[in-house]
Amino acid sequence: KDAKWRPEYSRLIMDRLLTYINLKSSKFDLFVIDSLTVFVTGGDQEDVLTFLSRLRMISEKSEVSMIFTVHPYALTQETLVRIRSLADAHFLLSIKEVGDKIFKTMQVLKVRGASKSSSQTISFDVDPVFGIKILPYTQVKV
Numbered sequence: 001k002d003a004k005w006r007p008e009y010s011r012l013i014m015d016r017l018l019t020y021i022n023l024k025s026s027k028f029d030l031f032v033i034d035s036l037t038v039f040v041t042g043g044d045q046e047d048v049l050t051f052l053s054r055l056r057m058i059s060e061k062s063e064v065s066m067i068f069t070v071h072p073y074a075l076t077q078e079t080l081v082r083i084r085s086l087a088d089a090h091f092l093l094s095i096k097e098v099g100d101k102i103f104k105t106m107q108v109l110k111v112r113g114a115s116k117s118s119s120q121t122i123s124f125d126v127d128p129v130f131g132i133k134i135l136p137y138t139q140v141k142v
Helices: 007-024 037-041 045-062 077-086
Strands: 030-033 065-068 089-098 101-111 121-127 131-135
Touching (some): 007 037, 007 045, 045 077
Parallel strands (some): 030 065
Antiparallel strands (some): 121 131
């Protein structure tokens, strides 16, 4: 009752997560964190940037890949710009409604080392039986 989230809690969680990843980085090729939003929403933006910079250092040192998700509303625009500069890739997932159909889209905003392609957005659906299905552009065209 009357509990309030404080930046210290975010800092503590991020520190524990870094410790865990650092200890386990030799045993895994990939770490996925879905989602960082709960950690960063109430946290100090500098703490978030420090956390992500340290993740980057662990990734480079251990040659381990990391994927994380975060809702853009959880961070300031300035922090998002700085995070994008740290990342090797940046994708924007969204849901689009066309008529009575709902489609998921993934926009490729950045992939380090890749040349820009003409098609930077893909539409897809997730089928419980078949998994992820890439949709032809004509199916989602308005």
